Amino acid sequence: MSFANSAIIRDHLLLDIDRLVRLNMDSWTGRVLLMEEAKKITFQLTVKQLMSFDPCEWTENLMKEYMLVIEGFFTIPLPIFSTTYRRAIQARTKVAEALSLVVGERRREIERGERKNDMLAALLDEDGGGGGGGFSDEEIVDFMLALLVAGYETTSTIMTLAVKYLTENPIALAQLKEEHDEIRATKGEKEALQWEDYKSMPFTQCVVNETLRVANIISGVFRRAMTDVTIKDGYTIPKGWKVFASLRAVHMDHRHFKDARTFNPWRWQNNSGTTGSSSVNVFTPFGGGPRRCPGAELARVELSVFLHRLVTQFSWVAAEQDKVIFFPTTRTQKRYPIIVQRLKQVQPCKD
């Protein structure tokens, strides 16, 4: 099931992304914990994409419970020893119950002939007319929970790290801002971004690629060899073995990316970003093959819109030193606090 291809993003999601990013940024003043704000935005976006709910008390409560579920991911899975794990299991039950009610209500709406245009509707459609046996409520809830997890941590971290890298690279930030100021100059302050605007952000796409390359939000992927696989230099991975393919090791390899540890968005101006002439794709932040991340395009659009609204509305400085850490997940130690200042809007001249 395709839930975030270019056409869906262009025709449905882009407006919501722009609106929800703006809505959140409207309340920013002074010191902002960027990672927390980015999480709020990506959670709200995913909920909207899944079941069409705008931010409200219900979504806020859902997010509180859901954060307890996420905390449980990084604890020892033994309820007797870990309060965090116990709390996470209880919270997962609550989130699943809340989502089940939504699925039930939606089934009743469909019986009354009402239909929404979101991920949940698509899942229920598969149920009715797909001929594949249909999904049970439990399967749908499970899928929704998985999607909340897949898009939330990853995209909010990439937003935070893009801002951190740009703050540390004023020349890149200035060039990015110039690109976005030019787009905004053709529109009113509040006017929504259009798909053509997103498509006219070449330097932003360099920044997005370079952030994905350096940050390595997902450090690697597991695969099982379905048959004996012979790889370079005569090594064979025997059938049945599990392999961890390290995406980070390739992205940080100076044979592919010159000065691989340096954040250099301009390297993408030659499109492939690589130094070598290898025809093998060495840039795979979203994995590869049939399991490649289905949210790749959505994540790119979310980050681009986020950067657009940030650089056209604010200037900022880092509030304190913060460090990127990579274990157990990629994130910054202090949730990247920044001090923001709202830019004065320049009004167009009147005759």
Ligand code: HEM
């Ligand atoms: C910067 C943001 C993101 C990064 C770096 C990222 C990265 C990845 C990676 C590396 C995989 C494993 C692919 C493989 O095994 O080859 C994956 C899987 C997946 N991602 Fe993403 N992702 C991001 C955002 C999203 C978003 C926004 C969504 C949806 C809302 C999403 C949904 C999924 C799903 C459902 C899978 C599992 C696919 C499968 O197993 O068939 N991701 N992602």
